[in-house]
Amino acid sequence: MLADVRELNEDAAKLAASSTWPLSDDDLTACLRATHHLAQTVAVMQARLVREAESRGLPTAHGHRTTAGWLRSQLRLDPHPARELSARAATLDRHAALQEALLDGHADIRQATEIADALDNLTTGLAELGDLGPATAEDILRNAETTMIDMAARLSAHQLRRIGERILAHVAPHLAERADELALARQEARAQRARGFTLSAPAEGLVRLTGRLGAEDAAIVQAALQPLCAPHPGDDRSPAQRRADALTEVCRLALRTGELPDTGGEPAQLAVTVGYDQLTQSLGTATTDTGSRLSATAARRMACDARLLPVVLGSAGQVLDVGRTRRLATGPLRRALHLRDGGCAFPDCDRPPRWTDAHHIIAWTAGGTTSLDNLVLLCRHHHRIVHDPAAGWQIRLGADRQPEFLPPPHVDRDRRPRRNLYHLRL
Known part of the structure; x- marks a missing residue:
């Protein structure tokens, strides 16, 4: 087997170095499809080799706690692709029909992964449902697997993921509504636990926002941002930039309402500290009450905002003026x-x-x-x-x-x- 793999590798290397310009349009497309199928075949073989190595205990014997760690050392992989390969091997080992679909060219590895995830979720959902009617769980799972493999001929991995969420509507409609209700309840509970929002410390003038929201919360946020995200004539901002500006604008609108809870006994507000001499000369930098430093241009721009409160200090740090009402x-x-x-x-x-x-x-x-x-x-x-x-x-x-x-x-x-x-x- 090793000799065959090496010979195949040599042949593939020669083909990869060959000129492609003599190919006709049809041949070029056919070669592209054939090489894609070859990659899926190699992925199946790789997964089977990984599972065989696990069954022999090679990762542990080589001093690694996980298969992914062993793959990193053997194949010089980064952590993420090593974990992906380990998980793919386990997935294909559980689903022999998906291996056959990959080898036959009926699906690629991304589609197979989505189908496997859908089947795993369906297994959990069927166990929760209890009474399945005349069909058994095995029958429903087999039918779902066959249906999704057939759909892989027309649908991308992303589309198969959405199909997998409602696969019972295709293979067992009488169970779909109850299953959807239970699945959505699980998702909402999981999202409630996993929700979060963080802001990093400023680095090179940027703060990274990271967060996760449940579907309901995300819909509310999107509804608030959408009116402010539409590009206007001559707008050269990217979609991501427009969303960032919209988020800031929504927060500015919230500050203007005066309905936010007090903080420290004061209305929600932003304090900007600028040295008095610098302020009168329109020079120098400023510091917000969160510790972020701002350019003089940004400070002057913020000084125009009726809902931002400047805190002006003298040279000794004494407060000279806090938000003159005029x-x-x-x-x-x-x-x-x-x-x-x-x-x-x-x-x-x-x-x-x-x-x-x-x-x-x-x-x-x-x-x-x-x-x-x-x-x-x-x-x-x-x-x-x-x-x-x-x-x-x-x-x-x-x-x-x-x-x-x-x-x-x-x-x-x-x-x-x-x-x-x-x-x-x-």
């Missing part, structure tokens, strides 16, 4: 901004008022007042643009006291003022 666009002033601007005032942005910040045209840090004539509503995206010196946009009030925007020269060489034509205005 800086905050609240109450009647905020309502007046809503009425005047109708939403984000940036040219033709369609964001509504509740998704905007109150931006100081003359920066509060530079002595600008918190008044209707010195404020303009900007969504988070356009707030960033206005605070970016490289972007080159400027804001001023027109003769009618409506905000207008002067574009940078690369947008309009004459820098003709633009207004938002989307929102209805007073």
